[in-house]
Amino acid sequence: MIFKSYILEENFEPIKNLKLFLFYGENQGLKKEFKEKLRIKNKGKEILNLFQDDIVKNKNILINEVSNKSLFNEKKIIFIDQVNDKVLDIIDEISENIEEEKIFLFSDILDKKSKLRSYFEKSKLCGITACYQDNEISIRKIITKKLNGFQGLTSQIINLITQNTGLDRIRVNNEIDKIVSCFKDRKIDIEKIDLLLNIRTNEDFNKLKDEALNGNKINTNRLLSDTVFEVENNIFYLNSINQRINKLRDIDNKKEKNSNIELLISSLKPPVFWKDKPVLIEQSKKWNKTKIKSALKKTYDAEIEIKSNSSIRKDLLIKNLIIELCATANSA
Numbered sequence: 001m002i003f004k005s006y007i008l009e010e011n012f013e014p015i016k017n018l019k020l021f022l023f024y025g026e027n028q029g030l031k032k033e034f035k036e037k038l039r040i041k042n043k044g045k046e047i048l049n050l051f052q053d054d055i056v057k058n059k060n061i062l063i064n065e066v067s068n069k070s071l072f073n074e075k076k077i078i079f080i081d082q083v084n085d086k087v088l089d090i091i092d093e094i095s096e097n098i099e100e101e102k103i104f105l106f107s108d109i110l111d112k113k114s115k116l117r118s119y120f121e122k123s124k125l126c127g128i129t130a131c132y133q134d135n136e137i138s139i140r141k142i143i144t145k146k147l148n149g150f151q152g153l154t155s156q157i158i159n160l161i162t163q164n165t166g167l168d169r170i171r172v173n174n175e176i177d178k179i180v181s182c183f184k185d186r187k188i189d190i191e192k193i194d195l196l197l198n199i200r201t202n203e204d205f206n207k208l209k210d211e212a213l214n215g216n217k218i219n220t221n222r223l224l225s226d227t228v229f230e231v232e233n234n235i236f237y238l239n240s241i242n243q244r245i246n247k248l249r250d251i252d253n254k255k256e257k258n259s260n261i262e263l264l265i266s267s268l269k270p271p272v273f274w275k276d277k278p279v280l281i282e283q284s285k286k287w288n289k290t291k292i293k294s295a296l297k298k299t300y301d302a303e304i305e306i307k308s309n310s311s312i313r314k315d316l317l318i319k320n321l322i323i324e325l326c327a328t329a330n331s332a
Contacts, residue, residue, distance in 0.1 A: 001018075001121070001123070001124060001126065001127050001128070002121050002127075002128055002129070003015060003127055003128070003129045004129065005030060005129045005130065005131055005132070008034065008129055009030075009033075012037070012038070012041060015127045018102075018125065018126060018127040019095075019098045019101065019102050019103065019125070020091065020095060020098070020102075020103050020105075020120070020123075020125065020126040020127070021102075021103070021104050021105070021120075021126065021127040021128070021129075022083075022104075022105045022106075022107065022116070022117070022120045022126070022127070022128040022129075023104065023105070023106050023107070023128075023129055023131055024106075024107040024108065024109070024110045024117065024128070024129075024130060024131065025107075025108070025109060025110075025130045025131035025132055025133075026108065026109050026131070026132070026133050026303070026307070027131040027132060027133050027134060027169060028169075028170060028235075029134070029168060029169025029170040029171075029172070029173065030131040030134070030169055031106050031131050032169075032170065033169070033173075034131075035079060035104070035106065038077065038079075038104060042075070042077045042102075045075050045076065045077050046075075046076045046077065047076075047077045047078075047079070048065060048076065048077070048078045048079065049079050049081070050062065050065075050078060050079065050080045050081070051080070051081050051082055052080060052081070052082050052083045052084065052086060052087045053082070055080065055087060055090060056086050056087065056090070059090045059093075062078075062080075062090060062094060063090075063093075063094055063097075065078060065101075066078075066094050066097050066098055066101055067097065075100045075101065075102065076100065076101045076102075077101070077102050077104070078101060078102070078103045078104070079104050079105075079106065080103065080104070080105045080106070081106050082106070082107070082108075083105045083106065083107045083116065084107060084110070084114070084116060085114055085115045085116045087105070087116065088115050088116045088119055091103075091105075091116075091119075092119070095125065095126075108307060109304075109307070133167065133239075134167050134168075134169050135167065136162060136167065136243070136270050137270065139162050139165070139167055139169070139172055140158055140162060140270055142169065142172055142173075142176075143158050143161050143162065143172065143176065144158065146173075146176045146180075147176060147179065147180075147188075149186060150179075150183065150186045150187070150188050151186060151187045151188065152187055152188035152189065152190065153188055154190070155271055156190070156273070156274075157188060157190060157193060158270075159270065159271060159272075159273040160193060160197070160273065161175055161176075161197065162270070163240075163243070163273055163276070164197050165236070166235075166236040166237070166238075166239035166240035166243060167239040167242070167243055168235060168236050168239050171236060175197050178196055178197065179193075179196065182196055204223070204226065204227045204228070205227055205229075205233075205237060205240065206240065207223055208220065208223040208224065208227050208322060209237075209240060209241055209244060209322070210244075210279050210283070211223055211326075212322045212323075212325045212326040212329070213241075213244060213245070213248075213283050213286070213287070213325060213326075213329055214279070214282055214283050214286060214329060215286050215326055215329030215330040216326070217326055217330070220322065220323070220326045224319055224322065224323075229315040229318060229319070231314065231315070234306055234314045234315070234317075234318060235303070235306070237318050238299055238302060238303050238306070238318070238321075241299055241321070241325070242296070242299050244283075245287075245292060245295050245296055245299065246296075247268070247272070247280065248280070248283060248284060248287045248292055249289075249292045249296075250268055251264060251265060251268070251280065251284045252284070252287065252288060252289055252292060254267075255284075261281050261284055262277070262281060265277055265280050265281065265284075283329075286329045286330075287329065291328050291329070291331065294328055295325055295328055298321060298324055298325065298328075299321065302317055302318070302321045305317060
């Protein structure tokens with residue numbers, strides 16, 4: 001059975017009677033939140049963490065866990081990470097033997113041809129939810145909800161957090177935790193936000209991204225040499241690029257109705273941070289539907305490569321993407 005992720009974010013009640021459940025998709029932050037909520041909901045119960053590779057090598061690991069009932073805990077909760085179609089036969093084999101246990105599986109992207117995905121979608125005894133990537137609207141809702149009641153929370157600060165985290169829910173939650181810890185009186189001081197959120201750490205990459213999307217080859221090459229690419233921020237870099245390209249797509253879609261680019265940008269929802277408006281105006285002159293479509297395809301391919309190929313130099317992949325985007329901006 002298929003469940004919408006936004007429903008489960010509010011309440012696990014619809015799936016309380018299901019003993020097998022699969023969370024899949026590219027949104028690592030959302031899957032992490034689901035796992036933490038399940039831990040809290042099942043506090044006091046025995047919780048086991050397994051990986052598919054270990055189960056595939058020795059399926060008795062999972063079979064024994066399901067067969068051996070706990071003497072001290074009423075129920076057993078089992079998390080299985082990094083699953084794909086390889087685990088399906090084992091899951092199918094043990095499904096009838098599950099009594100009090102509950103098994104939650106976590107996977108990356110599963111396409112429509114996936115046998116595991118199809119099994120969970122069609123079964124009335126199993127549940128599945130897709131954890132799609134967040135967008136600006138969902139990220140802003142998270143920030144607004146978690147900082148509800150804080151004085152000084154303005155659209156400017158929400159925009160600042162959104163842009164600084166590249167639509168990465170894990171980074172958003174980390175930044176919100178910083179704010180909650182720093183402003184214990186629940187009064188946000190905007191003068192401290194820049195330093196608190198490490199915004200300057202990401203300024204170099206944002207400059208590089210903007211110069212590339214503006215087609216400035218000289219500045220792009222110079223910044224490529226000067227910018228330090230942090231390994232753990234690869235998805236942030238991609239999300240930051242995608243966020244800007246999607247904003248350019250919004251502008252391009254509305255150009256015919258409003259020829260005044262400055263007014264058009266001011267009318268966009270969510271609002272554009274004031275410092276970005278001049279940059280967007282210049283970039284919008286370079287990008288059209290064809291270029292934008294090509295750029296989004298490049299970023300999608302890069303994301304798939306980063307997530308599926310552990311041996312690739314991800315910093316080089318990001319650098320090559322930047323160079324390609326700069327060339328696309330200057331193409332006819």
